[in-house]
Amino acid sequence: MFCCIQSTDAERIAALFSPAFELASADTALFDAAALGRLMGAPDEVGRQVYAAALGAANVAMAANPDAAILAARNFPGVTILNDDAGTALADLPVDTLPLPTELLDLLDLWGVRTLGALASLPEEGVAERLGEQAITLHRLARATLARPLRLHQPDTVYEDRIELDHPVELLEPLLFLIARILNEQCAQLVSHGLAASEVAVSLSDYRRSIHLPVPMRDPKALLKLVQMELEAHPPDAPATAVAVSLTPVPPRRVQNGLFIPEAPEPAKLELTLGRIRGLVGEENVGIPELLDTHRPAPFRLSPRTPPQQSTHETSAPGQLAFRWFRPALAANVEVRENRPVRLTAAGIYGKILEASGPWRTSGDWWTSDPWDRDEWDVALNNGALYRLFQHREGSWHVEGAYD
Numbered sequence: 001m002f003c004c005i006q007s008t009d010a011e012r013i014a015a016l017f018s019p020a021f022e023l024a025s026a027d028t029a030l031f032d033a034a035a036l037g038r039l040m041g042a043p044d045e046v047g048r049q050v051y052a053a054a055l056g057a058a059n060v061a062m063a064a065n066p067d068a069a070i071l072a073a074r075n076f077p078g079v080t081i082l083n084d085d086a087g088t089a090l091a092d093l094p095v096d097t098l099p100l101p102t103e104l105l106d107l108l109d110l111w112g113v114r115t116l117g118a119l120a121s122l123p124e125e126g127v128a129e130r131l132g133e134q135a136i137t138l139h140r141l142a143r144a145t146l147a148r149p150l151r152l153h154q155p156d157t158v159y160e161d162r163i164e165l166d167h168p169v170e171l172l173e174p175l176l177f178l179i180a181r182i183l184n185e186q187c188a189q190l191v192s193h194g195l196a197a198s199e200v201a202v203s204l205s206d207y208r209r210s211i212h213l214p215v216p217m218r219d220p221k222a223l224l225k226l227v228q229m230e231l232e233a234h235p236p237d238a239p240a241t242a243v244a245v246s247l248t249p250v251p252p253r254r255v256q257n258g259l260f261i262p263e264a265p266e267p268a269k270l271e272l273t274l275g276r277i278r279g280l281v282g283e284e285n286v287g288i289p290e291l292l293d294t295h296r297p298a299p300f301r302l303s304p305r306t307p308p309q310q311s312t313h314e315t316s317a318p319g320q321l322a323f324r325w326f327r328p329a330l331a332a333n334v335e336v337r338e339n340r341p342v343r344l345t346a347a348g349i350y351g352k353i354l355e356a357s358g359p360w361r362t363s364g365d366w367w368t369s370d371p372w373d374r375d376e377w378d379v380a381l382n383n384g385a386l387y388r389l390f391q392h393r394e395g396s397w398h399v400e401g402a403y404d
Contacts, residue, residue: 001032001033001034001037001043001046001062001063001064002030002031002032002033002062002063002064002065002066002069002150003017003030003031003032003033003036003046003047003050003060003061003062003069004024004028004029004030004060004061004062004063004066004069004070004072004073005028005029005030005050005054005058005059005060005073006027006028006058006059006060006061006073006074007027007054007057007058007059008027008057009054009057009058010023010027010028010029010058011023011029011153013029013050013053013054013058014029014030014031016053017031017033017036017050017053018031018032018033018036020032020150020152021150021152021153022066022150022151022152022153023153024070028070028073028074029153030066030069030070030150031150032150033046033062043062043081044062044079044081046062047060047061047062047079047080047081048079050079051078051079059073059074059076059077059078059080060073060078060079060080061073061076061079061080061081061082062079062080062081062082063082063086063144064082064083064084064086064144065086065144065145065146065147065148066148066150067141067144067146067148068082068086068090068144068146069082071090071093071097071116071141071144072086072089072090074097075090075093075097082144086144087116087117087120087142087143087144087145088117089144090116090117090142090144091115091116091117091120092115092116092117093115093116094114094115094116095108095113095114095115095116095118095119095142097116098116098119098138098141098142099138100138104131104134104135104138107131116141116142117142119138119139119142120139120142120143122139124136124139124140127139157189157193157249158246159186159189159190159197159246159247159248159249160186160244160245160246160247161182161185161186161244161245162203162242162243162244163178163181163182163242163243163244164241164242165240165241165242165243167241168239168240168241169239169240169241170239170240172228172231172232172235175204175231175240175243176224176227176228176231178243179202179224179227179243179245180220180224182243182244182245183200183220183223183224183227183245184220186245186247187218187219187220187223187247188220190218190247190249191218193249194251194252195216195218195249195250195251195252196216196217196218196249196250196251196252196253197213197216197217197218197223197247197248197249197250198212198213198216198248198249198250199211199212199213199247199248200213200223200226200227200245200246200247200248201245201246201247201248202227202230202231202243202244202245203242203243203244203245203246204236204240204242204243205236205238205239205240205241205242206238207236207237207238207240209227209230209231209234211226211227211230213226213271214267214271215253215267215271216250216251216252216253217267217271218252222269222271222272225272225275226271226272226275229272229275229276229278229279230275232279233278233279233283253267274286284302285302286302287301287302287303288302288303289301289302289303290302290303295362295364296364296365296372297362297372297374297376297390297400298325298327298400321386321403321404322403322404323388323401323402323403323404324401324402324403324404325400325401326399326400326401326402329390329398329399329400329401330346330347330349330398330399331346331347331396331397331398332344332345332346332349332389332397332398332399333345333346333397334389334391334397340356341353341356341377341379341389342356344379344381344387344389344399346399349381349385349387349399351381351382351383351385352381352382353379353380353381353382354380354381354382355379355380356377356378356379356380357377357378357379358375358376358377358378359375359376359377359391360375360376360377361374361375361376362374362375362376373392373393374390374391374392374393375390375391375393376388376389376390376400377389377390377391378403385402386402386403387399387400387401387402387403388400388401388402388403
């Protein structure tokens with residue numbers, strides 16, 4: 001037997017009698033009462049005790065299948081016990097008590113079907129032929145013969161913890177010890193639930209730092225190291241009186257490796273390496289190149305996360321050259337004859353220019369404080385290297401990059 005409770009406090013009442021229950025709606029809870037028979041007796045006695053726990057402010061129904069119990073609890077006051085003749089007990093209920101779409105309800109009204117009993121009296125095969133597969137479920141609901149398992153309610157789990165300190169702590173090492181304790185507990189909980197973390201947020205009193213992970217992770221040692229590097233790069237400006245850590249749960253990353261494909265580095269190890277590099281060269285100098293919608297030279301920026309894929313109809317031609325940007329561009333001395341460059345000298349670069357294509361004159365953003373106005377050349381040196389040069393209108397030359 002299944003017990004359904006219809007009350008504004010249905011979830012709390014159901015939790016008193018069973019740890020596993022279905023929350024059909026905000027005011028309707030349902031649980032399997034078969035095991036309570038040994039403790040409380042017959043179904044009517046179980047229903048009365050549930051009703052008493054609700055202090056009489058609920059409708060309680062017992063039935064052999066979940067949906068019959070829900071229909072009874074929503075439409076009959078007090079305690080209702082439906083035995084084998086549940087369909088007969090529900091026959092007088094209006095047909096709109098079923099989850100019917102408006103167009104189907106209007107059609108049944110045209111047929112003169114206005115109660116569950118009238119719908120149950122129709123042949124199931126004929127209903128299916130005229131109304132489709134969905135109508136079979138509704139027909140069985142009207143007959144109170146639809147059997148299904150409960151959709152158990154799983155409350156949202158919050159993966160966070162907070163530790164209040166007895167006195168302010170300024171040193172990073174004892175704070176990391178407490179953070180490691182929280183991470184170990186929360187990551188173990190993630191693993192038990194089959195999840196991983198996409199973001200780690202650390203709060204030290206009013207100071208807060210968030211780490212957005214490139215791939216879902218749940219290794220507490222790797223997460224602790226990332227937190228350590230983040231706090232070392234951005235230390236708090238005041239002693240901490242509390243430590244809090246929260247994880248954002250997401251499904252874990254699943255990768256199927258090929259037999260003959262070399263294994264890639266572990267994402268956690270790669271992120272730790274990138275974190276160390278950021279600490280050496282600065283966060284703004286580490287990232288993934290992202291193209292910008294502009295005609296400005298070097299039309300890209302470094303994004304900390306993978307940029308969204310841009311749809312394009314262009315295909316890369318085989319043998320297409322790659323270009324390596326120099327940031328900043330190298331100052332150069334260029335010898336010019338008959339308005340064409342013939343020799344190049346720059347830091348680590350020198351040689352005779354055998355071929356030169358250009359100039360391509362480009363300018364823009366003249367209406368802003370950062371305009372550009374220059375001539376560009378692609379040159380081939382006598383050692384086989386290919387470079388792009390540009391000359392500002394005032395005359396200075398630079399090497400912008402090299403073709404690979």
